[in-house]
Amino acid sequence: MEKLNTWKALPQALCADNSGLTEEIELSIANPQKYFEKFEEELFERGIEQPAGVSPWLALVDGLARRGYLHEFDCKFDAGEVVWQLERLQPCTKRRIDLSNLPENSQAVGEGLLSAAARLLGNNSLSLMSLDIDSDSYPVIPVPTDQVPTIQTLLAILGQQAKIL
Numbered sequence: 001m002e003k004l005n006t007w008k009a010l011p012q013a014l015c016a017d018n019s020g021l022t023e024e025i026e027l028s029i030a031n032p033q034k035y036f037e038k039f040e041e042e043l044f045e046r047g048i049e050q051p052a053g054v055s056p057w058l059a060l061v062d063g064l065a066r067r068g069y070l071h072e073f074d075c076k077f078d079a080g081e082v083v084w085q086l087e088r089l090q091p092c093t094k095r096r097i098d099l100s101n102l103p104e105n106s107q108a109v110g111e112g113l114l115s116a117a118a119r120l121l122g123n124n125s126l127s128l129m130s131l132d133i134d135s136d137s138y139p140v141i142p143v144p145t146d147q148v149p150t151i152q153t154l155l156a157i158l159g160q161q162a163k164i165l
Contacts, residue, residue: 004029006157007056013151014064014143015090021063028059035059057160061131061139070131070141073114082117086128091142095124111165114140118165132161140165 007025011018028035032054036043042062048054064070071085083099086092092099099120102113111130118128126142129151133139143151148164155162 003158006154007060010060010151010154010158011063013147013154014060014141015067015069017067017090021060021067024063025056025059028054028056057131057158058133061133064141065139070139072137072139075110075136075138077110077113079113082113086117086121086140086142089142091126091144092121095126097121097124097126111138114138115165128165130163130165132163 004026007029008022011021011025015021024035027038032051035054036048036051039059039062043049043053043058046053046058048058061070061072065072068088068090071089073081073085079102083102087097087099097120099117102117102120114128114130121128121142122145125145127145127148129141129143129148131139131141151162
């Protein structure tokens with residue numbers, strides 16, 4: 001599968017409603033300058049000040065976040081924030097997932113806290129995936145567990161890293 005086709009397939013595997021996301025990724029590949037101009041403010045927040053810093057991987061991560069499928073936790077977060085942010089993501093709202101007992105059941109912190117949340121999501125056939133953006137943050141996305149092998153295959157083709165929590 002050629003890489004462009006893989007970039008087109010990945011949003012479909014990660015989120016049901018990916019309208020416009022594939023086009024944004026294609027724009028980041030075909031015309032980084034236009035992508036940069038369109039999303040300059042978001043990119044600036046990431047420390048990207050030139051079109052040369054544009055990548056389809058970050059276009060995917062930011063596009064998933066804009067559509068409510070992914071949340072990027074910084075390195076300091078607590079159980080309350082994890083519950084609040086994950087429950088607001090599309091895959092969780094569609095399934096009416098309640099993570100409110102996470103703070104009561106978990107003394108974990110950091111990635112361990114996300115792993116505890118992942119166990120609760122697993123009860124609803126969702127896996128929690130953290131996409132590696134070479135940062136100290138955790139861009140996480142709940143994905144249907146049955147999609148995980150497909151997503152991992154696509155990521156391997158693209159040379160991108162993600163971790164199942």
